[in-house]
Amino acid sequence: MAGAVKKEPFVRLAKRDGMPGFKKITIRLLSLIIALIVCGLLIFAITKLNPLEVYSTMITGAFGTKTRIWSTIKEMTMLACIAIGLAPAFKMRFWNIGAEGQVLIGGIVTAGCMIYLKALPPVALFAVMLVGSMIAGALWGLLPAVFKAKWNTNETLFTLMMNYVAIQLTSFFVAKWENPYGSNTVGIINQKTQEGWFPAVMESRYFISVVLVLLLAVLMFVYLKFTKHGYEISVVGESENTARYAGISVGWVIIRTMLLSGALCGLAGFMAVAGASHTISTSTAGGRGFTAIIVAWLAKFDSATMLLISLLLAFLQSGAGEIASKCKLNSYASEMITGIILFFILGSEFFINYRLIFRGAKEKGEG
Amino acid sequence: MSEAVISLRNVTKSFGDVLANDNVSMDIYKGEILSLLGENGSGKTTLMNMLSGIYYPDHGTITVGGKEVNIRDPKDAFACGIGMVHQHFKLVDVFSAAQNVVVGIKRKDGFDLRAVSQEIRKICDKYGFVMDPEKKVYDMSVSEKQTLEIIKVIYRGADILILDEPTAVLTPQETERLFDVVRNMKKDGKTVVIITHKLHEVLAISDRVAILRKGAYIDAVATRDATQEKLTEMMVGEKVELNIDRPEVKDKKLRLKVEHLSCYNTDGLQVLNDVSFDAYGGEILGIAGVSGNGQKELLESVAGLQNTMPGSRISYYSPEDGKEHELLGLTPKKIRQLGVHLSFVPEDRLGMGLVGSMGMSENMMLKDYSEGHSIFTDKKKPKALAEQILKDLKVVTPGISTPVRRLSGGNVQKVLVGREIAASPAVLMTAYAVRGLDINTSYTIYRLLNEQKSAGVAVIYVGEDLDVLMELCDRILVLCGGRVSGILDGRTARKEEIGRMMTTYAGKENS
Numbered sequence: 021m022a023g024a025v026k027k028e029p030f031v032r033l034a035k036r037d038g039m040p041g042f043k044k045i046t047i048r049l050l051s052l053i054i055a056l057i058v059c060g061l062l063i064f065a066i067t068k069l070n071p072l073e074v075y076s077t078m079i080t081g082a083f084g085t086k087t088r089i090w091s092t093i094k095e096m097t098m099l100a101c102i103a104i105g106l107a108p109a110f111k112m113r114f115w116n117i118g119a120e121g122q123v124l125i126g127g128i129v130t131a132g133c134m135i136y137l138k139a140l141p142p143v144a145l146f147a148v149m150l151v152g153s154m155i156a157g158a159l160w161g162l163l164p165a166v167f168k169a170k171w172n173t174n175e176t177l178f179t180l181m182m183n184y185v186a187i188q189l190t191s192f193f194v195a196k197w198e199n200p201y202g203s204n205t206v207g208i209i210n211q212k213t214q215e216g217w218f219p220a221v222m223e224s225r226y227f228i229s230v231v232l233v234l235l236l237a238v239l240m241f242v243y244l245k246f247t248k249h250g251y252e253i254s255v256v257g258e259s260e261n262t263a264r265y266a267g268i269s270v271g272w273v274i275i276r277t278m279l280l281s282g283a284l285c286g287l288a289g290f291m292a293v294a295g296a297s298h299t300i301s302t303s304t305a306g307g308r309g310f311t312a313i314i315v316a317w318l319a320k321f322d323s324a325t326m327l328l329i330s331l332l333l334a335f336l337q338s339g340a341g342e343i344a345s346k347c348k349l350n351s352y353a354s355e356m357i358t359g360i361i362l363f364f365i366l367g368s369e370f371f372i373n374y375r376l377i378f379r380g381a382k383e384k385g386e387g
Numbered sequence: 388m389s390e391a392v393i394s395l396r397n398v399t400k401s402f403g404d405v406l407a408n409d410n411v412s413m414d415i416y417k418g419e420i421l422s423l424l425g426e427n428g429s430g431k432t433t434l435m436n437m438l439s440g441i442y443y444p445d446h447g448t449i450t451v452g453g454k455e456v457n458i459r460d461p462k463d464a465f466a467c468g469i470g471m472v473h474q475h476f477k478l479v480d481v482f483s484a485a486q487n488v489v490v491g492i493k494r495k496d497g498f499d500l501r502a503v504s505q506e507i508r509k510i511c512d513k514y515g516f517v518m519d520p521e522k523k524v525y526d527m528s529v530s531e532k533q534t535l536e537i538i539k540v541i542y543r544g545a546d547i548l549i550l551d552e553p554t555a556v557l558t559p560q561e562t563e564r565l566f567d568v569v570r571n572m573k574k575d576g577k578t579v580v581i582i583t584h585k586l587h588e589v590l591a592i593s594d595r596v597a598i599l600r601k602g603a604y605i606d607a608v609a610t611r612d613a614t615q616e617k618l619t620e621m622m623v624g625e626k627v628e629l630n631i632d633r634p635e636v637k638d639k640k641l642r643l644k645v646e647h648l649s650c651y652n653t654d655g656l657q658v659l660n661d662v663s664f665d666a667y668g669g670e671i672l673g674i675a676g677v678s679g680n681g682q683k684e685l686l687e688s689v690a691g692l693q694n695t696m697p698g699s700r701i702s703y704y705s706p707e708d709g710k711e712h713e714l715l716g717l718t719p720k721k722i723r724q725l726g727v728h729l730s731f732v733p734e735d736r737l738g739m740g741l742v743g744s745m746g747m748s749e750n751m752m753l754k755d756y757s758e759g760h761s762i763f764t765d766k767k768k769p770k771a772l773a774e775q776i777l778k779d780l781k782v783v784t785p786g787i788s789t790p791v792r793r794l795s796g797g798n799v800q801k802v803l804v805g806r807e808i809a810a811s812p813a814v815l816m817t818a819y820a821v822r823g824l825d826i827n828t829s830y831t832i833y834r835l836l837n838e839q840k841s842a843g844v845a846v847i848y849v850g851e852d853l854d855v856l857m858e859l860c861d862r863i864l865v866l867c868g869g870r871v872s873g874i875l876d877g878r879t880a881r882k883e884e885i886g887r888m889m890t891t892y893a894g895k896e897n898s
Binding site: 028032034035036246247248249250251252254255258259261262265266267268269377 | 457738740
């Protein structure tokens with residue numbers, strides 16, 4: 021018998037059996053602080069700038085003036101709105117990677133309404149845009165859902181490919197609505213008359229968006245937690261067999277939930293066009309449809325947490341833009357900072373679920 | 388007895404808060420057949436997994452052949468001559484037997500498969516296996532797959548074989564054949580450890596029995612000095628009455644009539660073929676058969692979860708008004724709306740019967756959450772029911788909102804059975820209701836089923852332990868290859884007869 025006398029492995033993993041809530045929060049905060057330190061070291065190593073100055077530049081960049089605060093909040097509402105829309109789909113374990121397209125389609129319809137229906141009274145126009153963008157987004161979500169429900173197609177690929185269709189459609193409409201001719205952009209729609217624009221409340225055009233998103237956050241929380249629909253979504257997400265056993269019509273729940281998810285993403289497109297940029301281009305969604313996936317998952321679909329994470333990401337983005345111009349770093353540097361911070365936050369989940377045991381460690385069963 | 392070939396000293400392993408093995412010190416002697424006996428969750432498999440390199444102990448030492456070793460992965464285990472056959476086979480379906488035997492072995496000059504086949508034939512002759520090295524795994528029966536797993540570890544040079552619950556998937560006849568092989572291996576000087584919780588097998592095959600209870604090592608006794616009662620007491624920690632009650636059938640009433648039921652599974656294979664039987668209120672109808680012979684599809688057809696072929700009929704006779712309802716073609720929800728009181732404890736408890744991430748309370752409303760017109764779920768009733776079941780069935784859980792996934796197997800089953808019985812069924816179907824449960828919980832389940840029987844419920848009990856089926860059930864339906872090979876009286880049926888009917892239909896071997 022070959023006696024294999026080997027050393028004990030250097031490090032081993034052990035799954036934790038749950039952790040008290042305050043400890044989880046401590047670990048997450050700790051990871052954020054470590055991320056900031058690492059970023060600081062990196063900034064210093066590469067640029068010789070004082071990291072603290074860079075950070076304070078970021079804060080001024082995001083919250084320095086009223087305009088900047090509102091711009092950060094605008095970014096946050098967009099992200100949060102899409103994340104809230106994605107939450108029911110992902111809770112059902114339906115991988116809706118198609119928010120980007122659903123937002124764009126909602127945006128196209130909104131822009132179309134602003135262009136063709138500007139004669140309508142403002143309230144009616146507002147209502148038509150709202151409903152129209154939601155229906156458009158819902159239809160964009162419906163297609164992959166129907167295929168999933170009927171033929172069990174892969175929704176990840178399907179929703180992803182729908183994005184490209186939406187982008188092409190957007191290009192088509194940009195060409196059609198080109199203004200001025202030859203610019204290859206739609207320009208600001210109704211710039212003088214401002215038909216279809218969100219009116220300014222509390223000195224800001226973004227105020228209505230904020231109210232809308234907060235309302236959605238509350239409604240989604242209630243929907244997922246307390247309604248029969250929410251219960252069905254949880255059961256289908258956990259196990260389709262259990263759902264069938266319980267008498268839930270799995271196909272219908274998938275379709276219904278994706279209609280909702282798509283509609284809310286379409287609504288985000290409405291907010292982006294009528295509430296913020298007043299134009300439409302292929303970058304109207306600007307990757308937020310993907311970033312929102314991170315928001316939804318990090319928050320584990322909890323509304324309040326989604327708002328917080330959206331705020332963090334919006335802050336990082338606005339702040340990063342500022343250091344790019346102020347500290348003469350290009351925009352990649354700011355993206356690196358965002359990347360490092362996200363990496364640490366995501367990584368902290370690992371330490372919440374597992375603990376490491378090093379060679380020679382005598383301790384057993386730490387909390 | 389000769390010298391210890393493996394010595395474990397103070398071996399401890401924990402998973403989170405659960406202490407799976409607590410300071411276990413034991414010896415395995417060269418050339419013996421050792422039974423490792425313990426209830427489910429007593430840490431038998433975990434302990435052996437530390438010998439086979441799946442887990443690494445938190446602390447404690449393992450000595451093999453007099454030398455202290457660190458077994459970090461299965462390769463280290465093979466280097467020590469230890470090979471383990473796991474309960475869930477680890478084979479590549481599209482490979483032949485010979486390919487499976489060498490897969491994962493690194494060798495620079497490659498393999499001559501013909502030579503490997505020769506080697507396999509030699510091993511077969513030596514120990515009395517029957518195995519065609521060219522046969523593909525997807526063509527093999529469960530017992531052939533197991534044989535292949537054993538050949539695999541012998542080929543890799545294991546002198547110490549660990550078999551994890553090897554008889555769980557075998558018929559009585561196959562079990563006998565396996566035991567013959569094990570005896571041959573012992574004659575050849577190999578050491579065999581059999582993990583099991585079946586007492587009569589322990590007594591039939593082993594030289595010595597080592598007993599674990601709740602992760603702790605209790606003692607080892609020579610088999611010739613052991614009795615079923617004594618072993619049970621050591622295993623459970625208290626005296627247990629091992630007799631299952633079987634009250635006389637009173638007031639038998641037809642509740643369910645299944646006629647010419649046939650269906651295909653999702654792979655297009657016919658899994659049920661012209662199945663007909665009646666189930667009566669006031670009796671327990673047992674269903675015996677090798678696992679995967681149509682039991683699952685049979686129950687799911689009744690529950691409205693299976694597509695069936697034309698010509699099939701399933702009729703339900705209501706206890707309230709005696710009306711007949713055809714169940715086929717209805718969804719589970721429609722069946723419920725018709726007022727049919729059908730309860731179903733499926734085999735896959737967390738994958739079908741319950742939602743693992745939800746607590747007891749939320750699981751209580753799984754089947755009737757949609758009742759009423761409110762768009763909101765009613766959380767009060769299920770909460771009360773959860774507390775009731777928690778108390779009545781002594782479910783061990785930190786709280787009714789703790790995800791049921793975190794409960795032990797026995798407690799999960801109590802939650803599921805509790806909910807299904809609380810729905811006051813007229814027909815109660817259970818699939819492998821005691822699989823993986825400890826003895827006390829198993830007896831709780833038998834008691835609950837008998838209570839239902841006495842209350843006039845038609846109980847259908849799909850089981851795998853023939854001894855239990857013969858003790859508990861009034862009639863036993865035997866399935867073989869999706870067909871009914873006979874319905875026997877539970878009071879007079881003999882085990883050999885049932886075993887034969889499980890593998891042959893109308894005198895023909897089932898392939």
